[in-house]
Amino acid sequence: MIFGIPVQAFLGQLLIGLINGSFYALLSLGLAVIFGLLRVINFAHGAQYMLGAFVAFLLLQYFAIGYWAALILAPLIVGLLGAVIERTMLSRLYNLDPLYGLLFTFGLALTIEGTFRYLYGASGQPYAAPSWLAGGTNLGFMFLPNYRGWVVVVSLLACLGTWLLIEKTKLGSYLRAATENPVLVQAFGVNVPLLLTFTYALGAGLAAFAGVLAAPVYQVSPLMGTNLIIVVFAVVVVGGMGSIMGAIVTGYMLGIAEGLTKVFYPEASNIVIFVIMAIVLLLRPAGLFGRDA
């Protein structure tokens, strides 16, 4: 017993919190990467997450392509789609107030979501976890469904991989330099517009990756993205978009906080992240890891 709550229930909710936190981390990471370079808040991030799950579902349905291939293919397809959108439309908005980017991607999200709701209805479609990860493992103190353990590990790896890509590689150094001063980087012969397209595709791909991971946990539904993205916005406000690591850490922290709230005060579990956001705004308006005011 921990604080009068059975250990099993406590750890179970902690695990759910960790799973949610994985998705918050992956999505807020993508938002931060896109915002860092493009100065656009990608409202369509939730729709791209949903697209990832749907691409996996459709690949299985029509081409009998399973989970493992989908885990690679779906991010590529959605990333490519993101690149096309960035090239043809989003890139026209860079010189304007960032609010226009938000409004444009909001419209994009509505269009994608509406289309899928029209085609597949509002109800969710089941997507089975691969047989290799079915079942669970008894850890002695709790029962761990294998797939959920896999989600936590893989998303952690994906977050770390992205962080390494940006902080430790040559490409990443170009990205960081272009964030600081795009004109100068362009003058050094780096193709900055291409870098912007790549960054948006990377962000969209990360969202799609999270979507494929989420497909067996939740149901594949057209509405799965938008409600999530609003919570992720709150996560981003708490973390501040100044640092990649900040986005990751905040995502996991708030996921766990949400899980623990479900144990102790379930009625507030829907709003706890928003309450934390309000408190952080009072104490540290720039966000926990934020540099910009």
Added chain:
Amino acid sequence: MVELSEKMATNVQPERTASMIQVGLLVVAVGCLAAAPLFLYPIFLMKLLCFALFACAFNLLLGYTGLLSFGHATFFGGAAYFTAHAVKEWGVTPEIGILIGVAGAALLGLVVGFFAIRRQGIYFAMITLALGQMFYFFCLQAAFTHGEDGIQSVPRGHLFGLIDLNRPTSMYYFVLVAFLIGMAIIWRFINSPFGMILKSIRENEQRAISLGYSVRNYKLGAFVMSAALTGLAGGLKALVFQFATLTDVGWQMSGEVILMTLLGGIGTMIGPIVGAGLVVTLQNYLATSDFPVTIVTGIVFMACVLLFRRGIVGEFYTSRLGKKLGF
């Protein structure tokens, strides 16, 4: 001397005719609105007026202060709940019910605004969206909103205890008068010294600060004002449709009002009215088909941002005809 005064006279003349044309247009518009129920379905007209007022109140913030709120459904839907509850459960007269809705929305605006103005630009939008979603979950769970069912069969009652609002014509004129009062307040507000300072904040916040204005208080004032007027629209809507539901507090509603304002013209007095008219008409038209409104809404959104950011009215103002009319 003579030359100069002549010059001045020729300069003044077109301005005077232009403002006379504008006043004339205003009179014609009000006349049309007064006569409209003879030709169009009153419920549709009342819906249009409610949303037009909602969009104008929202525009007070986006267009004149430069703050994009993504959570205005909180004040619209919140006021609808307050008014519906007051009228149905406490049995107050409709005008008192509306005032309760307005006061409640203003209070919500004070709380949301207090948090949101701590950040600027894009963060402001995200914070208002998140707090709006929080209020949505609150409404989902609170007892007085009746969760998924909403507050149903709200009585319209008797205005001042005298005029029966169950007659569609009386209800329509009640909504029209409230709408005109709301518009007059907005017009007066924008053209007051307070409104001028808001515009200066929109144009250059740093400079407004350095000139000694307490920008925070002005922003909060504008936010509360906008929320209160949104509450007026929400309260009216609850009486017109005789219900208040979760739809009114959802983020989709916040998106809708942004679209109306953007489509009509951000920062123009009548743009949001035009935008609201178009969006409401479109929704009515699509309601009978099974084609989802969201797809159309999304495409219009993208088209507005990419092609005509000034909105319909804004583009008209900058066109040759608009300039001739003195806009």
